[in-house]
Amino acid sequence: MYICVMYSSELIKGTLKTIVLKLLSETKQMYGYEITQKVKELTDSKIVITEGALYPLLHQLEAEGIVTTETVNIGKRIRKYYSLTQTGNERAKEKIYEFTDFINTMNILLDLKPNVRYV
Amino acid sequence: MYICVMYSSELIKGTLKTIVLKLLSETKQMYGYEITQKVKELTDSKIVITEGALYPLLHQLEAEGIVTTETVNIGKRIRKYYSLTQTGNERAKEKIYEFTDFINTMNILLDLKPNVRYV
DNA sequence: ACATTATACATAATAATCTTATGTATATTT
DNA sequence: AAATATACATAAGATTATTATGTATAATGT
Numbered sequence: 468m469y470i471c472v473m474y475s476s477e478l479i480k481g482t483l484k485t486i487v488l489k490l491l492s493e494t495k496q497m498y499g500y501e502i503t504q505k506v507k508e509l510t511d512s513k514i515v516i517t518e519g520a521l522y523p524l525l526h527q528l529e530a531e532g533i534v535t536t537e538t539v540n541i542g543k544r545i546r547k548y549y550s551l552t553q554t555g556n557e558r559a560k561e562k563i564y565e566f567t568d569f570i571n572t573m574n575i576l577l578d579l580k581p582n583v584r585y586v
Numbered sequence: 587m588y589i590c591v592m593y594s595s596e597l598i599k600g601t602l603k604t605i606v607l608k609l610l611s612e613t614k615q616m617y618g619y620e621i622t623q624k625v626k627e628l629t630d631s632k633i634v635i636t637e638g639a640l641y642p643l644l645h646q647l648e649a650e651g652i653v654t655t656e657t658v659n660i661g662k663r664i665r666k667y668y669s670l671t672q673t674g675n676e677r678a679k680e681k682i683y684e685f686t687d688f689i690n691t692m693n694i695l696l697d698l699k700p701n702v703r704y705v
Numbered sequence: 706a707c708a709t710t711a712t713a714c715a716t717a718a719t720a721a722t723c724t725t726a727t728g729t730a731t732a733t734t735t
Numbered sequence: 736a737a738a739t740a741t742a743c744a745t746a747a748g749a750t751t752a753t754t755a756t757g758t759a760t761a762a763t764g765t
Contacts, residue, residue, distance in 0.1 A: 477600035477751070478688055480722060484596070489696050500742050510691050520723055522744060544731050544742060563696055569593050570689055572629050573601065577608050577682055596722070599751060619713050639752055641715060663713060663760050 483520060484528075485566050488551070488559035491534065496548045499525060525549055533558050598633060602643060604685050605633075607670070607678035610653065615667045618644060644668055652677050 490502055497505070503516045528534045533555040537548045551559060609621055616624070622635045647653045652674040656667045670678060 477603070477723095478685065480599045480751080481596035482692065483723085486695055498742080500740095504741095506695070509695055513687075513691050514695075517724070518742090518744080519725070519746090523722095526744095541742090542731070546742070565593060566597065566692070566696065568632075569597055570692070572593075572632050573685070573689070576605055576625070576628055576633075577685065596752095599722075602752085617713080619711095623712095636753070637713090637715080638717090638754070642751090645715090660713085661760070665713070 479514060482566070483516065483524060485562045486514075486516075487521070487524065487528070488533075488555070488562050491549060491551045492556060492559040492563075496537070496550045498546045498548050500546075528555070593632065601685070602635065602639060603647075604681045605635075606640070606643065606647070607652075607674070607681050610668060610670045611675060611678040611682075615656070615669045617665045617667050619665075647674070 486506060487502060490505060491497055494505075499518070499521055503518070503521060506514055506516050525534065529536055529549070532552055534549045535552055537550070539546045539548060605625060606621060609624060610616055613624075618637070618640055622637070622640060625633055625635050644653065648655055648668070651671055653668045654671055656669070658665045658667060
């Protein structure tokens with residue numbers, strides 16, 4: 468899923484969907500490459516999404532009706548924009564909430580404080 | 587790795603090693619079944635470790651010199667105690683620190699505040 | 706006394722998810 | 736002109752967990 472400079476890959480597995488849904492819930496429309504760059508930028512290259520992980524996920528999300536796509540021509544290149552459906556918006560909220568709760572549980576397990584609030 | 591009542595399994599993948607190392611760094615000696623019960627108790631059954639995930643991991647950790655074992659007879663049953671080696675202790679600290687840092691990165695990505703401190 | 710649940714280990718088949726590699730092609734920067 | 740960045744896609748292989756199965760003893764409930 469990622470080439471991780473900083474984190475062992477095993478640690479980050481399973482968070483890609485949450486990350487993508489979160490970004491799409493903030494920025495109505497994004498294309499794949501843009502998502503990889505945004506994550507890299509926001510995490511200071513600590514999390515780098517690979518295409519081999521991202522594109523199959525995006526296709527899966529589309530097949531599940533969580534996102535819709537719009538293909539745009541940029542010069543002679545194509546760009547495929549993804550945006551959340553209504554179902555996708557709900558899914559995004561659920562996923563983010565779930566992750567927040569998970570962090571809190573892990574904080575208890577690992578004695579880390581304080582807990583994260585869902586804002 | 588887990589039967590998760592609460593979290594989607596994908597989310598939790600990769601945290602088992604961190605959890606096990608943390609528990610072992612606090613409670614010098616633990617046996618497999620004990621670890622499963624402790625995690626269940628501490629997380630209110632939100633994370634339930636399955637044996638199919640735990641035992642192979644413990645064997646792997648032993649093969650890597652991160653833990654040593656001591657088999658004890660309890661009546662006619664056996665109990666296999668695991669404890670961290672010196673290398674294991676360092677590994678545990680690393681893993682916990684890595685996870686803390688990971689949570690902070692994810693908080694930035696997901697706009698969750700405040701960040702977790704490593705204590 | 707008998708059945709069920711809990712304790713306690715272990716492994717193998719399958720599934721899910723990610724990494725790595727590969728492929729194609731255009732645009733921009735050095 | 737070459738190298739890097741943009742932009743998509745997929746397939747082989749690795750990793751890690753789930754589910755199922757197996758063995759066996761101890762304790763509890765009825």
